[in-house]
Each structure stands twice: as C-alpha cells, then as structure tokens.
Amino acid sequence: MAVLATGTESIADAEGMLHDAPYFVGALLDGDALRSGELLDFVRTTSLTDEARGGALYLAASDSAAPYMDVIDGAGTERSLCYPTMLATADEPVDKQKYALVGHAYLTATYNGELEGVRRICHIELNDIPAPEGTTLGLCQCLVDSVGHPERLLVSFRARASQAIASIPVSLGYVSDAEVDGQTIIDLTTEWTYQLIVVTAEYPAQHARCLKIDLKGLPSGAWCEIAELNILRQSDAVNLPAACKVRIGRISGVADPLFGVLDGYGAYIRNLYATRNVNIAGTLTAGDEHGFASTFYVGRIHKNVLRNSLGCDFQTPTSVLGELPPTGIGTVHRLVAGEHILSGQTEAWAMQHTGERYCFSFWCRSIAPTNVTLSQGGAVAGVVPVDITWQRHHVVFEVQHQSGEAFSLFFSAAQPIDFTSPQLETGEHPTLYQATDEVLHETEEYGAWFSRGGIGGTIQHPLLRLNDDGSITSCDGSFVINADGTGHFAGGRFRWTKDTIDLKGVTIRWEDFDDEAQEALLPKAVSISGPDTFHYADALIPVANPASLTLIASEQNFSATSRRWEYLAASEEWRDAGSRDTSLRLTPDFHAWEGRELLTLRYTASHQGKDYTATCTVSKQYDGESAYSVYIETDRGTILQNGIGETTLVAHVMRGAEEVTAMIPEKLFLWTRQSCDPDSDARWNAIEHWGRKLTIGGDDVARKAVFGCEVILKT
Incomplete structure (x- = not known):
C-alpha cells in the first residue's frame, strides 16, 4: 500500500468527548481489497520522496523466517529509474539524476534544492514567446534503463502552480510516442499536492520510455513546480531483502552479490567497525571494495x-x-x-x-x-x-x-x-x-x-611459503631466506650473507669480476611494448582505430644475433609472423587473426646459443553505444493444435531502439531448438538452420519446444 495523504480528524467517544485520531489515505498496489471493520497489521518500510525517511527498523517474531531484526533502507530510492537532483541543459544526454525539459525556447526553468520542506524542485515558467500549435512543453524525462514487459512502474512526485490549472496531461510511453503504456490527467492548485501514478508497461523492453508532463495549457507568465520526482519499479520498492543493510538473527532469504541467498543464523552487516578485543574462530577473507579479488585470506x-x-x-x-x-x-x-x-x-x-x-x-x-x-x-x-x-x-x-x-x-x-x-x-x-x-x-x-602486495601464487600452492621457524622458502625449496637474513638457493650450492656470496666454500665478491664476467652475470631478458587494442565503433561497422599498430621489442643487457616474431595459430602451433626486426607492424586484416578477436604474439631473441622470449596479446574491442537484442515474432501464434499446421518465426535485431536486421546477412542467423527430448534436439540442431525466417510444423514440435536464434554480428 502507498500512502497518498495523512491527517488528523476529531472523533467523539461514547460520552461525546472529541479526540484527535490520525488517519491516512492509501492506494492498494497489491493484495486483496480491505473490508469494513478489518484490523490492519502493517509497518512503514520506505519513502518514495524523502531519502532521510527511506528506511525502517523491522523486528519479527511471528514471520515465517523469524526471529530476526532488519535495518532496511533505500528501497524507494537506490534502484530508481529516475531521481533528479539537478537541472539538465538543452541537448544534454539523458541522465536519471537531472530534470529534463522539452520546448526550451518557450519556457524558463530553475532548480531549487529545498523550499518550505519540499525537496528537489524544478520551477518551470512559460515566457512570452508563443509556441506553435501542437508543441509539447514541460517535463520530458527519458529513462536510461530499459523497462520489461509486463512490469509495473510507480511515478511519484509533488506539484503546484501559480494558479489553479485543470487537466494537465501526464503520460509514460515510447520516446517516439508510437505507443503509450499509461496516461492520465492531474489538477494543480497553488498548494503542494502529492501525485502517485501507477503504470503497467505492456510493450517490448527494447524501446526506450519517457515520462511527459505537458504544460502547454499554462497561461503565459504562469508557472508550475514539479518536486521530488521518483520513477521506480514496484518490484524494487517492495524487495526488502535487497534493501537490507543489517540483519541479526535468522539470515535466511537475504540476497548478497558475493554469497548469493544466505541461510541459517548469524549477522549480516555491510560495514563493521570493531575496537579493543576482536576474536575470530574460523575464516577471515578480504577483497577489493566490492568484496571480490580474494587479495587476503586467513583460514x-x-x-x-x-x-x-x-x-x-x-x-x-x-x-x-x-x-x-x-x-x-x-x-x-x-x-x-x-x-x-x-x-x-x-x-x-x-x-x-x-x-x-x-x-x-x-x-x-x-x-x-x-x-x-x-x-x-x-x-x-x-x-x-x-x-x-x-x-x-x-x-x-x-x-x-x-x-x-x-x-x-x-x-x-x-x-x-x-x-x-x-x-x-x-x-x-x-x-x-x-x-x-x-x-x-x-x-x-x-x-x-x-596475493597483491604480499606473497603470490595461491593459498594451496604459494610462490613463497612462510614457515614456523621464521624462514621463507620457495614452492620447490630451491630458494630459502632464514630469519637472520642469510639464505641460499640451488639446494645450498649458492649461499649468501649480508656481505659475501659463497659458492661451494669459495667466497665471491662482485668487485673481483672483470667487465666481461660482470656483463655475463647481468640478468638478460626481452620485453614487448606498444598499443595492444584495435577499437571498433560498432560490431556492424568494420573500421578499426588505429588502422595499424606497431609492437616494439626491447633486449636488456645483450644484443641479439638473430630475432623472429611468431603468432599462436588456432591449431595451438607457433607460426612465423614474417618479421626479423625488433618491431612488428600489425593490421586488423593480418592473416594471423584467423577470425578471432584475440591474437597472441611471441618475440624470440638469440644470444650466445640461448633464446630469450616474451609474449603479448592484441585484441579487437567493439565499443558500440547501444546494446544489441534479438526478439522473435510469429505470423500464426505459438500453438499448433494437435500438431497440425505451421508457423513462421521471424528474427528481428535491435541496436538500442533501432532495428538493424536488414544490415545483417541471412547466413549469420542460426536457429536452435530445445525441448524435453534431448536426442531429438541434437538431431534437429545437427542440421543447421540459417536465415532470418524459420518455418516450423508439427514434426518440429514434440508437445513443447523452445526455438532460439543466434545472430553473429562479426565475421
């Protein structure tokens, strides 16, 4: 239930004495309608307008998951599709945190953070320039996130005007106005009134939605104010486990992005601060700011x-x-x-x-x-x-x-x-x-x-081990550092102290080596530097940036007598890339790609009979502005009565709200089938079905089957 208004009325008791009784007016969003005389048992959970009142402390002893205590907060704001806190300028990209207007030439708008207890106010005033007939003026709030169907949306805001104005149109639908999910009219007065509009989205999710409040009926010089606007999925508003910040007791049902759905008894806390004595019996794990990465582990x-x-x-x-x-x-x-x-x-x-x-x-x-x-x-x-x-x-x-x-x-x-x-x-x-x-x-x-900033490898097979006697050894025991700073490697054949190096009982000092010996002892290696990515503006636009890139190999402490570049073929073999220099020029159509998006290259430099190698990976990335989606329509429905008749499935490819099906060749649409008969599915899928359309009959469906279409955007 959503509360639309609150107040206090006077009620006389049996003796005629008047008493103040608080009341509220509510809108039933889900569940059975209330009956006269029925007692209500409810708790306030969140506010759609005031972040400071967006939470609640909930204690349950009789619920099915009891006993527990929850601190819930942000259910009405954290997942908002639109929650503006500032004013957008003309031609600015869509932003869920900014009020967006249409008809900038005919109106003036300002933003006020708070006035008379009302927050996030957008003040809109018509100027003296007359707008052409049919021009939409006012709020035009486009949604960044897609809206599924069917899905119920809550549109919540406060509004007032400089004078009483009736029948202001409010609608939510496609940006193009081709389809409208819901529309209504509101009446404004000079006092703030709360508006809650419930809309059920019935049309496909690939089309962007827009909330419009048309103010073209305002007289010239009049003004209107829209405040505390919030557009939210109803499912998010009532999803209290997702808004749970703290739970103590039975934690069953709490959903966490790291652990999934929790179960059992304990405490679920987003932030924990402890001082003085902290004792842990079990496992202590630390990650990055999101809890991932496993950078630290004790257990x-x-x-x-x-x-x-x-x-x-x-x-x-x-x-x-x-x-x-x-x-x-x-x-x-x-x-x-x-x-x-x-x-x-x-x-x-x-x-x-x-x-x-x-x-x-x-x-x-x-x-x-x-x-x-x-x-x-x-x-x-x-x-x-x-x-x-x-x-x-x-x-x-x-x-x-x-x-x-x-x-x-x-x-x-x-x-x-x-x-x-x-x-x-x-x-x-x-x-x-x-x-x-x-x-x-x-x-x-x-x-x-x-892992990071510590001692690498994995917990079960670390690169360096920490031993009980205070020493550190490598994973195979060939390298040892003792607690006093001395150590050895190569099984003890090479030992060192702070000032000396002992080799089988012979003390070696660096200054005793001549220049040739010192050069021979210097570490030798090769490395590869340079850009490693070809960017494409879109999967359907085969133009790479840059047009070519050059990889540079460096040789440390030696000059090679021979050099070669190789690439890793799809057959897992290293093949000649054609260069014998320290550089390699690479293009997007280089034959070594072999239709892949990743290419592994290896540089080998030979010196005094020994090879030194380095590898790198070059990739192709597609930075399309819009997400691609595929939806399938039928010409005769989705049911074949008694296995008789046929229907044609047609695949449509959308790039954002634009259909790009015609830009993709027929040979890149592959149809698959999944039913309750895996063996029959395997035989059906073994015969590849290509094309934008697929006609199926009773022989293709055994009771029930799901047909899917895979579209290859890059060839």
Missing part, C-alpha cells in the same frame, strides 16, 4: 577442492575472453551452446568422498536468458537460470563415483554462456571465492595467503 588452507579454478580444465573446446572475471583473478571462458565437461578432481578423490554433500559455485552470464543444467556422476545436480549480467550461482549435490572415470562436472545450455571462477567446497552454502591452480595442498590446517 582453512584446503577449502576449494576444485583443481585449477583459475584456468578451468575443460575437456571440451572453449574460447578464452580477454577480460577480467568479476572475482578479479583468473580467466573467462566462452562456452558455445551444448554440453561441456569440466575436469575437477581425480577418480581416487571421488571414491574417497562419494556420498558426501558438496557445494559447487561459479560466476556465469549469457548472451540471452537461458537455463544451465549441471550434472555429475550421471545425475542432474541442479538447473540454474542465467541472465545477461554476471551473477554467482551454486548447486548442492552428493558426490558420485564412476569406476574408471575422474571427477568431472557436465554443463548443458541452449545459449552460449561465459563461465569463470568455479569453487567446490564441503557443505551446502558458498563462501567467498578461493582461487586454485594445478597444485592442491590437501591439509586440514589453517594458514595465511596474500
């Missing part, structure tokens, strides 16, 4: 039991994207539609832990909403919905052992997905991500691991 050493979560050992072909995952460490794999296999552990491990419950978590996104099915040991472990944004998902299952088979996880999806940062741990709840490489240290001990 159980062997937590993530999945081997090589950084690189991900897929048995099926994948492509590695040149971007950082949301965890800030590791690689992102692009998995095409179909089934993929991820190797995670040995058969001996699966046999030892068979029947035990493990939680598998991972970050995933898709080019279009789809479901990902996860299986292990021949049984489905779970199905998770994947969207176009990065989200962490998890499933819980019992480990199954298959004779002669290593422990692997099977993924199946109808759409291509991006996958990264998997974690397999005991229990039923995912904890903060712990990276692993090819080496796992199976121990029940606790320890510390540092």
Whole structure:
C-alpha cells in the first residue's frame, strides 16, 4: 500500500468527548481489497520522496523466517529509474539524476534544492514567446534503463502552480510516442499536492520510455513546480531483502552479490567497525571494495577442492575472453551452446568422498536468458537460470563415483554462456571465492595467503611459503631466506650473507669480476611494448582505430644475433609472423587473426646459443553505444493444435531502439531448438538452420519446444 495523504480528524467517544485520531489515505498496489471493520497489521518500510525517511527498523517474531531484526533502507530510492537532483541543459544526454525539459525556447526553468520542506524542485515558467500549435512543453524525462514487459512502474512526485490549472496531461510511453503504456490527467492548485501514478508497461523492453508532463495549457507568465520526482519499479520498492543493510538473527532469504541467498543464523552487516578485543574462530577473507579479488585470506588452507579454478580444465573446446572475471583473478571462458565437461578432481578423490554433500559455485552470464543444467556422476545436480549480467550461482549435490572415470562436472545450455571462477567446497552454502591452480595442498590446517602486495601464487600452492621457524622458502625449496637474513638457493650450492656470496666454500665478491664476467652475470631478458587494442565503433561497422599498430621489442643487457616474431595459430602451433626486426607492424586484416578477436604474439631473441622470449596479446574491442537484442515474432501464434499446421518465426535485431536486421546477412542467423527430448534436439540442431525466417510444423514440435536464434554480428 502507498500512502497518498495523512491527517488528523476529531472523533467523539461514547460520552461525546472529541479526540484527535490520525488517519491516512492509501492506494492498494497489491493484495486483496480491505473490508469494513478489518484490523490492519502493517509497518512503514520506505519513502518514495524523502531519502532521510527511506528506511525502517523491522523486528519479527511471528514471520515465517523469524526471529530476526532488519535495518532496511533505500528501497524507494537506490534502484530508481529516475531521481533528479539537478537541472539538465538543452541537448544534454539523458541522465536519471537531472530534470529534463522539452520546448526550451518557450519556457524558463530553475532548480531549487529545498523550499518550505519540499525537496528537489524544478520551477518551470512559460515566457512570452508563443509556441506553435501542437508543441509539447514541460517535463520530458527519458529513462536510461530499459523497462520489461509486463512490469509495473510507480511515478511519484509533488506539484503546484501559480494558479489553479485543470487537466494537465501526464503520460509514460515510447520516446517516439508510437505507443503509450499509461496516461492520465492531474489538477494543480497553488498548494503542494502529492501525485502517485501507477503504470503497467505492456510493450517490448527494447524501446526506450519517457515520462511527459505537458504544460502547454499554462497561461503565459504562469508557472508550475514539479518536486521530488521518483520513477521506480514496484518490484524494487517492495524487495526488502535487497534493501537490507543489517540483519541479526535468522539470515535466511537475504540476497548478497558475493554469497548469493544466505541461510541459517548469524549477522549480516555491510560495514563493521570493531575496537579493543576482536576474536575470530574460523575464516577471515578480504577483497577489493566490492568484496571480490580474494587479495587476503586467513583460514582453512584446503577449502576449494576444485583443481585449477583459475584456468578451468575443460575437456571440451572453449574460447578464452580477454577480460577480467568479476572475482578479479583468473580467466573467462566462452562456452558455445551444448554440453561441456569440466575436469575437477581425480577418480581416487571421488571414491574417497562419494556420498558426501558438496557445494559447487561459479560466476556465469549469457548472451540471452537461458537455463544451465549441471550434472555429475550421471545425475542432474541442479538447473540454474542465467541472465545477461554476471551473477554467482551454486548447486548442492552428493558426490558420485564412476569406476574408471575422474571427477568431472557436465554443463548443458541452449545459449552460449561465459563461465569463470568455479569453487567446490564441503557443505551446502558458498563462501567467498578461493582461487586454485594445478597444485592442491590437501591439509586440514589453517594458514595465511596474500596475493597483491604480499606473497603470490595461491593459498594451496604459494610462490613463497612462510614457515614456523621464521624462514621463507620457495614452492620447490630451491630458494630459502632464514630469519637472520642469510639464505641460499640451488639446494645450498649458492649461499649468501649480508656481505659475501659463497659458492661451494669459495667466497665471491662482485668487485673481483672483470667487465666481461660482470656483463655475463647481468640478468638478460626481452620485453614487448606498444598499443595492444584495435577499437571498433560498432560490431556492424568494420573500421578499426588505429588502422595499424606497431609492437616494439626491447633486449636488456645483450644484443641479439638473430630475432623472429611468431603468432599462436588456432591449431595451438607457433607460426612465423614474417618479421626479423625488433618491431612488428600489425593490421586488423593480418592473416594471423584467423577470425578471432584475440591474437597472441611471441618475440624470440638469440644470444650466445640461448633464446630469450616474451609474449603479448592484441585484441579487437567493439565499443558500440547501444546494446544489441534479438526478439522473435510469429505470423500464426505459438500453438499448433494437435500438431497440425505451421508457423513462421521471424528474427528481428535491435541496436538500442533501432532495428538493424536488414544490415545483417541471412547466413549469420542460426536457429536452435530445445525441448524435453534431448536426442531429438541434437538431431534437429545437427542440421543447421540459417536465415532470418524459420518455418516450423508439427514434426518440429514434440508437445513443447523452445526455438532460439543466434545472430553473429562479426565475421
């Protein structure tokens, strides 16, 4: 329920005495209508107009998830589609934090932060220049974020005018006015009145929306003020778990971007400040400002039991994207539609832990909403919905052992997905991500691991180990630093102190070497510098910036006798790139790209019979201003009665609000099918169906089938 007005009235008791009784006028947004005499049990949760009153303290002892205490705040403002706090100028880009006007030539506008207890005021006054007939004047607030359908929106604001004005049109619909989701009229007086307009968006989300308050009915010289404007999805306004900042008690149901949906008892706190004595029994993890990156860890050493979560050992072909995952460490794999296999552990491990419950978590996104099915040991472990944004998902299952088979996880999806940062741990709840490489240290001990600004590698296989006696050793024991500052490497054959270096009992001093020997001892290496990215304005505009780039190789402490550049082909072979100099000029149409977006190059310099190498990666990036989307329409509906008849599916490609289907060749539209019969789907998908249109009949549908269209923008 939304409160539209409040007040106090006088009510006489049985003896005729008058008493003040507060009341409110509410608008029912969801649920059953109230009945006369019914007692209400409710709590104020948020304000759509005042950020200072946007929260509440909620204690529950009788709710289904009780007992708990919540501090909720920002449900009415944090996810606003439009919450202006300043005034936009003419021709300024759309901004959800600025009041936007239309008809600047015929009106004057000013902004006031607060006046008479009302905040965020946009003052609009018509000037003496008459506007042409049909010209829209007033507020024209375009939404930056897309609006789904059907989806209910709340439009909240206060308004007043210099004189009483009736029937001012208010509408929300397409920017082009081609379709209107909702419209109404409001009456203004010289006093502030609160307006709440509820609109249900019925049209496709790829079209941008705009709120318009048309003031062309105002007389010349009159003014109108719009204040505390807020446009919000109703689902966001009532999503209290998302607005929960603190919960103490039973934390079941709280959704966190790092851990997902929480369960059990405890305390959920966004910010924690402690002083004096702080005692921890368990795990302490630190990341970046968003909680990701796993830069600091103190706790159980062997937590993530999945081997090589950084690189991900897929048995099926994948492509590695040149971007950082949301965890800030590791690689992102692009998995095409179909089934993929991820190797995670040995058969001996699966046999030892068979029947035990493990939680598998991972970050995933898709080019279009789809479901990902996860299986292990021949049984489905779970199905998770994947969207176009990065989200962490998890499933819980019992480990199954298959004779002669290593422990692997099977993924199946109808759409291509991006996958990264998997974690397999005991229990039923995912904890903060712990990276692993090819080496796992199976121990029940606790320890510390540092990544940035500390000691690299992973917690189970660190580059440098911190030992109980105060010494530091390398991962293979070849390098040792003792607590007193002395040390050795190469198994003790080379030792040092503060002033000397001992080699098999012989003391070596740097000043004893001649110039030739000192040069021979200097470290030698090569490096590659230069730009590493070709930028494209849009996926459909094949013009790169820059037109070419030059890579420069540097040789430290030596001059090579021979040089060569190579590139890594799609077949994983190193092939000659054609240059024998310290520079390599690269163009977007260089044959080594082989249709890929990433190109790995290697420079090799030879000196005195030894090769020194360095590698670098060059990428192509597409910086399109608008997001691409695909929607499918049918000419005869989506139901075939008794398997008889046919219908034609037509794919449309939108770039923002512009349709660009005609710009894409027919051969770049690929149709896929997913139904309850995977074997039949495999046979249907094996025969590739290309083109913008697809005609299907009863033979193509067994009870129910979902058809998707993949559009390739870059060839």
